[in-house]
Amino acid sequence: MSGGAVAATAVEQRDIRSHPSGGGATESKGVGTSKWTPYLLLTPGFLWLALFFIVPTMMLLMFSLYTGSLDQGYSFEFPGNWSTYSAVWDYRAQFFRSFLFAGLSTLFCLALAYPLAYFIAFKSGKWKATLLVLVIAPFFTSFLIRTLAWKTILADDGPVVTFMNWAHITNLLALLHLTETDRVLNTPLAVVLGLTYNFLPFMVLPLYASLDRMDPRLVEAAQDLYSSPWTALRKVTWPLSLPGVVAGTLLTFIPAAGDYINAELLGTTKVSMIGNVIQDQFFVVTDYPTASALSFVLMLTILVLVFFYVRRAGTEELV
Amino acid sequence: MTTAKTGADLRIINTTKRFGDFVAVDDLTLTIPAGSFFALLGPSGCGKTTTLRMVAGLEEPTAGTILIGDEDVTWAKPYKRPVNTVFQSYALFPHLDIYENVAFGLRRRGVKDVSKTVEDMLALTELTGLARRKPQQLSGGQQQRVALARALINQPAVLLLDEPLGALDLKLRRQMQLELKRIQTEVGSTFVHVTHDQEEAMTMADTIAVMNAGRVEQLGAPADLYENPNTTFVANFLGQSNFFDGAVSDRSGNYVSVTVQGQHVSIPSSRVHTQGANVHVGVRPEKLRIQYRDDAQVNDNDNRLEAVVSDSSFIGVSTQYLVDTRWGQELTVFAQNTHRDERLVPGAAVVVSWAPDHTFALDAAQDVDAGVEIDEDAATPDPIGVSS
Ligand SMILES: Nc1ncnc2c1ncn2[C@@H]1O[C@H](COP(=O)(O)OP(=O)(O)OP(=O)(O)O)[C@@H](O)[C@H]1O
Numbered sequence: 104m105s106g107g108a109v110a111a112t113a114v115e116q117r118d119i120r121s122h123p124s125g126g127g128a129t130e131s132k133g134v135g136t137s138k139w140t141p142y143l144l145l146t147p148g149f150l151w152l153a154l155f156f157i158v159p160t161m162m163l164l165m166f167s168l169y170t171g172s173l174d175q176g177y178s179f180e181f182p183g184n185w186s187t188y189s190a191v192w193d194y195r196a197q198f199f200r201s202f203l204f205a206g207l208s209t210l211f212c213l214a215l216a217y218p219l220a221y222f223i224a225f226k227s228g229k230w231k232a233t234l235l236v237l238v239i240a241p242f243f244t245s246f247l248i249r250t251l252a253w254k255t256i257l258a259d260d261g262p263v264v265t266f267m268n269w270a271h272i273t274n275l276l277a278l279l280h281l282t283e284t285d286r287v288l289n290t291p292l293a294v295v296l297g298l299t300y301n302f303l304p305f306m307v308l309p310l311y312a313s314l315d316r317m318d319p320r321l322v323e324a325a326q327d328l329y330s331s332p333w334t335a336l337r338k339v340t341w342p343l344s345l346p347g348v349v350a351g352t353l354l355t356f357i358p359a360a361g362d363y364i365n366a367e368l369l370g371t372t373k374v375s376m377i378g379n380v381i382q383d384q385f386f387v388v389t390d391y392p393t394a395s396a397l398s399f400v401l402m403l404t405i406l407v408l409v410f411f412y413v414r415r416a417g418t419e420e421l422v
Numbered sequence: 423m424t425t426a427k428t429g430a431d432l433r434i435i436n437t438t439k440r441f442g443d444f445v446a447v448d449d450l451t452l453t454i455p456a457g458s459f460f461a462l463l464g465p466s467g468c469g470k471t472t473t474l475r476m477v478a479g480l481e482e483p484t485a486g487t488i489l490i491g492d493e494d495v496t497w498a499k500p501y502k503r504p505v506n507t508v509f510q511s512y513a514l515f516p517h518l519d520i521y522e523n524v525a526f527g528l529r530r531r532g533v534k535d536v537s538k539t540v541e542d543m544l545a546l547t548e549l550t551g552l553a554r555r556k557p558q559q560l561s562g563g564q565q566q567r568v569a570l571a572r573a574l575i576n577q578p579a580v581l582l583l584d585e586p587l588g589a590l591d592l593k594l595r596r597q598m599q600l601e602l603k604r605i606q607t608e609v610g611s612t613f614v615h616v617t618h619d620q621e622e623a624m625t626m627a628d629t630i631a632v633m634n635a636g637r638v639e640q641l642g643a644p645a646d647l648y649e650n651p652n653t654t655f656v657a658n659f660l661g662q663s664n665f666f667d668g669a670v671s672d673r674s675g676n677y678v679s680v681t682v683q684g685q686h687v688s689i690p691s692s693r694v695h696t697q698g699a700n701v702h703v704g705v706r707p708e709k710l711r712i713q714y715r716d717d718a719q720v721n722d723n724d725n726r727l728e729a730v731v732s733d734s735s736f737i738g739v740s741t742q743y744l745v746d747t748r749w750g751q752e753l754t755v756f757a758q759n760t761h762r763d764e765r766l767v768p769g770a771a772v773v774v775s776w777a778p779d780h781t782f783a784l785d786a787a788q789d790v791d792a793g794v795e796i797d798e799d800a801a802t803p804d805p806i807g808v809s810s
């Protein structure tokens with residue numbers, strides 16, 4: 104059979120070509136260029152990080168240990184003014200509230216964004232680009248104005264709250280201490296809604312990116328293998344979108360935990376977050392060391408939370 | 423969940439699938455008996471995958487009915503059908519390792535202890551050492567075997583295989599072909615095997631349906647399709663043919679007489695697939711006998727033509743001759759190298775003869791070149807070694 108030999112070589116050739124990682128060419132290419140090139144390319148990034156992250160963080164840490172006041176001037180006296188850190192305990196309620204509100208709004212964002220991102224990625228057809236633009240369209244207006252608009256939306260005599268009162272939703276939520284019995288504005292729910300609204304695009308976009316990358320045929324394969332659409336979502340789509348979920352929740356939770364605008368505009372001092380306290384300490388009380396200490400602890404806490412969260416989600420395990 | 427331990431009849435009745443204006447599957451009717459190994463053979467884009475997808479429930483037919491056993495599954499959800507698919511693109515789950523990929527179907531059906539079954543299946547597909555790897559860490563051929571294992575393990579009533587062996591090298595391909603045949607006999611599932619490799623279809627299948635542009639051109643046992651094609655498309659798609667233009671002169675007897683360039687050719691009436699007066703007379707190159715003219719001996723009933731050798735090439739097991747007829751048509755002749763005649767060099771006058779029983783006649787309205795393989799996929803083995 105003459106065809107046999109010819110066919111064998113043809114198949115072998117294709118096999119070699121189809122190996123995605125068979126990068127003999129790329130490996131040999133590296134020999135010519137200096138092994139320092141990657142580091143050189145990373146230098147601007149490192150400088151940026153050093154200049155705008157590490158140095159300010161160190162300054163923050165230093166400042167939190169200073170004594171003095173704005174009028175008398177600040178100075179560092181060994182071993183540092185550690186008493187500033189007692190403020191952390193004083194404001195534990197605000198810390199707790201910050202993480203609670205940020206956590207709640209992250210959950211709300213996820214619940215809203217997942218179906219939306221799923222729809223845009225798989226079902227929107229030719230409307231995909233338009234919908235993506237609409238997701239980021241709010242950014243064309245100022246953050247402040249959009250947040251102020253929620254004051255109108257949640258106004259006591261507005262249609263939303265009127266309906267919620269009529270349907271006794273406010274009563275129900277009041278039991279959970281999320282609202283008062285007849286109003287939403289200036290309650291925790293208002294702040295959480297504001298945060299959810301403001302950070303929603305940060306959740307939608309990474310979710311969309313990871314869902315869009317997914318091969319929809321995997322869902323077909325799952326259904327072929329006895330998965331209902333719901334099981335396919337749980338066992339295939341959701342695990343494959345985890346990198347997007349992790350990115351989205353981080354992008355939402357971290358800024359939400361440090362936010363003070365929403366609590367300022369939509370809440371009262373009774374529901375203020377740690378961001379409001381820090382802002383007050385810096386600009387009203389001008390107690391820079393305490394403000395620095397609070398900022399530093401906030402940053403550290405978020406860092407620790409993120410570390411454990413990412414460890415748990417095990418992103419390196421995922422594709 | 424329905425799982426049959428044996429295969430079930432698969433019946434596709436008057437099924438059509440349109441994508442917009444484009445008809446991908448055109449009024450298809452097929453009956454595939456339980457436990458058979460059925461091949462859907464056809465060129466790229468002829469609707470093979472679409473047909474399988476309708477059987478699997480991944481595509482809704484525009485019209486028609488699909489039955490598995492006696493159950494109408496036309497509108498059944500894919501996960502409620504006793505059907506599994508080996509996808510053309512594998513569609514392995516990238517977040518699961520090989521073991522979990524293979525166990526996926528069993529777990530979804532709530533099978534408690536999967537380890538024995540999975541390990542047996544991994545052993546069968548020679549994947550044992552790779553159980554804990556991720557799909558993207560496997561070669562193309564290994565991925566294909568995972569796709570096979572993942573579907574087979576469920577012992578479905580109907581197993582759909584969409585070019586499952588395309589990425590394997592020749593040795594493994596042969597091995598898996600035999601393995602598949604063996605498994606099929608063992609589990610008794612109905613196998614529907616899609617391929618555009620005619621040799622694979624012919625060696626593996628009990629029955630082949632040759633598809634073209636959404637329709638079945640011809641259905642039958644591999645040998646019948648090859649020896650007695652009904653259309654030029656089938657004749658060309660399964661190997662190579664010589665065609666002459668002829669006119670029917672007498673239809674009265676068991677043999678139909680056809681005149682080709684003034685010469686008489688006879689063809690069994692069962693092999694004349696048209697009622698028309700004008701026909702394409704076809705004969706396979708290996709059925710032709712070539713002899714040096716001066717001492718040619720031709721059986722009385724055989725068809726014969728005189729010609730001149732224009733080229734000869736030695737291919738080892740056979741010699742391929744190109745000869746020109748009196749009217750300037752080029753024919754291809756494959757001669758076994760049992761008694762090579764050294765006089766058959768270019769320029770030699772020869773007699774080409776063949777038995778009437780090896781002749782077929784097709785409707786002259788058909789395109790003689792229909793189904794001639796354009797070499798679009800270089801990796802598809804050309805098993806018969808004859809298609810141009
Ligand atoms: N979703 C779709 N929308 C529009 N056209 C489609 C769609 N799916 C398939 N087609 C068209 O239907 C025809 C048949 O496609 P199909 O995938 O069934 O071909 P095939 O026989 O499996 O080919 P191959 O051997 O290349 O896999 C093709 O022309 C294809 O372009």
Ligand SMILES: [Mg+2]
Nearest residue numbers: 470471510584
């Ligand atoms: Mg296909």
